[in-house]
Amino acid sequence: MIEINQDVFDKEVESNELLVLDFYSTECPPCEALAPKFDALDALYGQDIRFVKMFRQGNRDLAEKLGVRSSPTLLFFKNGKQVGDVLTGGIRRSDIMRNLDALLPEARVEQIHASIRPIDTETEVLVLGAGPGGLAAAIYLAQAKVDTLLVDPLLPGGQVSTTHQVSNYPGFIDPQPGYMLAHNMAEQAKVAGARMKVAVEISNIDLKKKEVLIDGHETIRAKKILISTGASPRYLNVEGEKEYYGKGISYCATCDAKYFHDKEVVIIGGGNTAVEESEFISKFASKITMVQQFPYLTANRSAQEKAMADPKINILFSHEPRGFYRRGEKMAVKVENLETNEMKELQTDGVFVFVGMKPNLELINDPLEKDQWGYLKVDHEMRTSMPDVFAAGDVISKQIRQITTAVSDGTIASIVIARELH
Numbered sequence: 001m002i003e004i005n006q007d008v009f010d011k012e013v014e015s016n017e018l019l020v021l022d023f024y025s026t027e028c029p030p031c032e033a034l035a036p037k038f039d040a041l042d043a044l045y046g047q048d049i050r051f052v053k054m055f056r057q058g059n060r061d062l063a064e065k066l067g068v069r070s071s072p073t074l075l076f077f078k079n080g081k082q083v084g085d086v087l088t089g090g091i092r093r094s095d096i097m098r099n100l101d102a103l104l105p106e107a108r109v110e111q112i113h114a115s116i117r118p119i120d121t122e123t124e125v126l127v128l129g130a131g132p133g134g135l136a137a138a139i140y141l142a143q144a145k146v147d148t149l150l151v152d153p154l155l156p157g158g159q160v161s162t163t164h165q166v167s168n169y170p171g172f173i174d175p176q177p178g179y180m181l182a183h184n185m186a187e188q189a190k191v192a193g194a195r196m197k198v199a200v201e202i203s204n205i206d207l208k209k210k211e212v213l214i215d216g217h218e219t220i221r222a223k224k225i226l227i228s229t230g231a232s233p234r235y236l237n238v239e240g241e242k243e244y245y246g247k248g249i250s251y252c253a254t255c256d257a258k259y260f261h262d263k264e265v266v267i268i269g270g271g272n273t274a275v276e277e278s279e280f281i282s283k284f285a286s287k288i289t290m291v292q293q294f295p296y297l298t299a300n301r302s303a304q305e306k307a308m309a310d311p312k313i314n315i316l317f318s319h320e321p322r323g324f325y326r327r328g329e330k331m332a333v334k335v336e337n338l339e340t341n342e343m344k345e346l347q348t349d350g351v352f353v354f355v356g357m358k359p360n361l362e363l364i365n366d367p368l369e370k371d372q373w374g375y376l377k378v379d380h381e382m383r384t385s386m387p388d389v390f391a392a393g394d395v396i397s398k399q400i401r402q403i404t405t406a407v408s409d410g411t412i413a414s415i416v417i418a419r420e421l422h
């Protein structure tokens with residue numbers, strides 16, 4: 001890969017009709033994840049497009065001039081002008097290819113795509129999902145000298161990487177930024193010898209054949225598969241929800257209730273989780289307003305009775321949230337009264353959303369046994385109903401979903417797998 005610096009940038013852009021520039025940094029896991037993809041695409045498109053990279057910290061003036069604030073950042077140039085997307089973070093091969101294809105005539109794009117050779121990759125264990133469950137498993141497997149490959153459509157870390165502070169993971173006296181904890185787990189897995197293919201496009205998972213297709217052309221074949229794809233909160237899909245996710249809106253009381261000591265909180269939901277979590281949050285908050293879409297709570301009776309008797313909890317029945325906004329230090333929740341269609345705004349210090357979670361199993365079509373909520377059923381050794389397919393973490397049917405429990409499941413699965421393989 002050709003490395004350039006800011007002194008020759010103008011000349012490079014002028015003398016090459018088409019150019020793609022990768023601003024990278026050292027000690028940057030997403031840059032490391034991008035490097036092999038960038039090299040492979042250079043081999044594919046290099047005849048038509050010049051591929052160059054530049055060390056961001058050593059070329060700050062140009063980076064600033066081009067508005068580049070993080071590494072990696074990929075920029076595309078045509079006839080001296082910047083075109084296409086600015087790609088940053090966990091950059092996928094398909095996103096780069098879309099931008100490269102847009103620079104070339106259609107016929108040439110077809111030729112290039114036709115020249116892509118399929119790749120076959122073998123591994124003993126394929127771990128689907130590089131969250132805490134998958135990473136813990138990978139650490140144990142790799143340390144047991146089991147050939148292990150982790151695959152994730154995002155960067156490693158799972159839900160932890162988007163968690164502001166983690167204060168309940170043992171081994172740290174002070175709360176840890178989630179992204180650091182995630183980073184350390186991922187590095188530990190790499191040091192142990194686990195391979196990783198992250199920020200990839202997963203298009204097909206065949207558990208029976210133990211085959212997974214990534215980036216459209218690479219088939220990974222394994223002897224055993226561990227599913228640790230986690231779970232995602234169900235979203236309300238209203239204005240401001242994405243913007244304030246983790247910055248005023250939380251989906252985890254165990255994790256965040258402690259930050260609302262003597263503060264006011266709005267809880268969205270009225271089912272078992274919402275009502276039970278409201279009891280927990282009530283240990284910290286001074287006032288709780290529950291927003292429930294039905295004219296009654298849907299939690300079990302004893303939980304309901306407790307919530308109704310709690311003087312800190314006030315329930316707005318037949319109301320639904322319509323938007324979240326920041327008003328200075330406070331959050332505001334716009335709610336609609338479903339009986340009168342009247343809108344009003346609730347001012348609060350923070351919002352908790354408890355309208356359910358869902359397991360990340362969209363790409364898995366094999367008939368695995370699941371519970372009534374769609375989570376995977378496993379035995380005490382983390383075996384699913386399919387031979388040589390294990391599962392761990394938030395994706396399995398269980399009561400408590402935390403980092404420690406995901407790590408525990410991953411540990412059990414990996415030790416059982418390692419014993420069977422070697």
Ligand SMILES: Cc1cc2nc3c(=O)[nH]c(=O)nc-3n(C[C@H](O)[C@H](O)[C@H](O)COP(=O)(O)OP(=O)(O)OC[C@H]3O[C@@H](n4cnc5c(N)ncnc54)[C@H](O)[C@@H]3O)c2cc1C
Pocket residue numbers: 128129130131132133134151152153154155156157158159160162163164165166167168169202228229230231246250251252254255256360363392393394395401402403404406
């Ligand atoms: C905002 C928030 C704060 C939290 N705070 C805490 C806390 O303070 N303490 C605590 O103990 N717990 C906390 N939790 C819960 C904790 O993060 C989870 O229990 C834990 O991350 C579960 O780990 P996991 O590996 O099972 O799944 P996840 O962390 O969800 O990771 C799953 C991974 O699988 C990947 N994936 C998804 N689909 C596929 C696929 N088809 N193929 C391959 N990979 C796939 C995802 O991209 C992801 O990287 C919090 C959760 C949230 C949402």
